[in-house]
Amino acid sequence: MTLKELQSEPGPVVSARADTGGMTTAPGTVLVVEDEVSIADVLAIALRYHRFEVMTAGTVREALTLAERTRPDAALLDVMLPDGDGRALGRELRERRPDLALVFLTARDSPAEIVGALGFGDDYITKPFNIDEVVARVAAVLRRTRPADVLPQRPPLRYGDLELDETTYCVHRAGKSVELTPTEYALLRFLVRNGGRIVPKEQLLRHVWQYEHLPPESTVVETYISYLRRKLDTLGPPVITTRRGVGYGLA
Known part of the structure; x- marks a missing residue:
């Protein structure tokens, strides 16, 4: 789905901000590191629809600066970035913030790649992906890594x-x-x-x-x-x- 299609989708996506269900607290802050702008935009819109706070970066340098300034709860990292490796970025972010949740997003799906990333990350999603699955996995990782009392409940x-x-x-x-x-x-x-x-x-x-x-x-x-x-x-x-x-x- 393109950014334009997602923004013009009829129904609940358009009215997401009005449907707050009484919630004022975001379920977490996510740093999306993806150099393909269209993919980053779709991920950001989907996560914001589910009331996450979202920041986006297209390079390792931008990601490190944002992470230092804003202290996100989770990072969704593309493995292949124009100025470095997303796995190396994940290691550095984890060294700075041991409690930071890491989810890798990549087209590489060999067992060695997955095992290597999961050696220090929390989850691994291969492209092409389903947007709802990405959101569900980010939420699941945060449930495992954050105290239950800081994760607000959404009405069913x-x-x-x-x-x-x-x-x-x-x-x-x-x-x-x-x-x-x-x-x-x-x-x-x-x-x-x-x-x-x-x-x-x-x-x-x-x-x-x-x-x-x-x-x-x-x-x-x-x-x-x-x-x-x-x-x-x-x-x-x-x-x-x-x-x-x-x-x-x-x-």
Whole structure:
């Protein structure tokens, strides 16, 4: 998803600042270090939507200056930066701030790369990535590294007998826990946020999968809708509706 698309996305993204749920405290401050401006912008918008304070840097030098001045709670680091290695930057940041959470973001996915980064970092995300998964992982890392009393609780999202906890990323239907993958969670959350509205398939592809162009024969949305139905419909009547040729919504 591009920055322009994310800013123009209808519904909750546009009205995120109004939907504060009574919260005035940010769940944490995140330093995003990414030299590709479009990626940095999308990450910053997604994190701010989830009420994180966000700073961005495109180089090692900028990141070190920002980290010293603002003392973030977590750093989301691209491994390949124009003036240095993100892993070396992570080591230096960790030396300066032992309590700083580190999440690496990179296209490298070999076992040696992952093991090396996790030797001193807290998590490792490969490109291409799902925006909601990145946010969920940053939040999970902060839950592990920060005291519970400094992480404010967000009111759960509810629709009918569905309840989504945006602090723990847990899902319940009729009071019973539902185990979802990050992508399934992102898809269900977007449907819940849109209430009873039918969401076009193209909008789901842009928001959940960040696809701008996809062959018309692709069935990725249909596949994940079937996964959700399989897990949700065992706990109650069918909750996801289909408008053939248009999209999906909640009953």
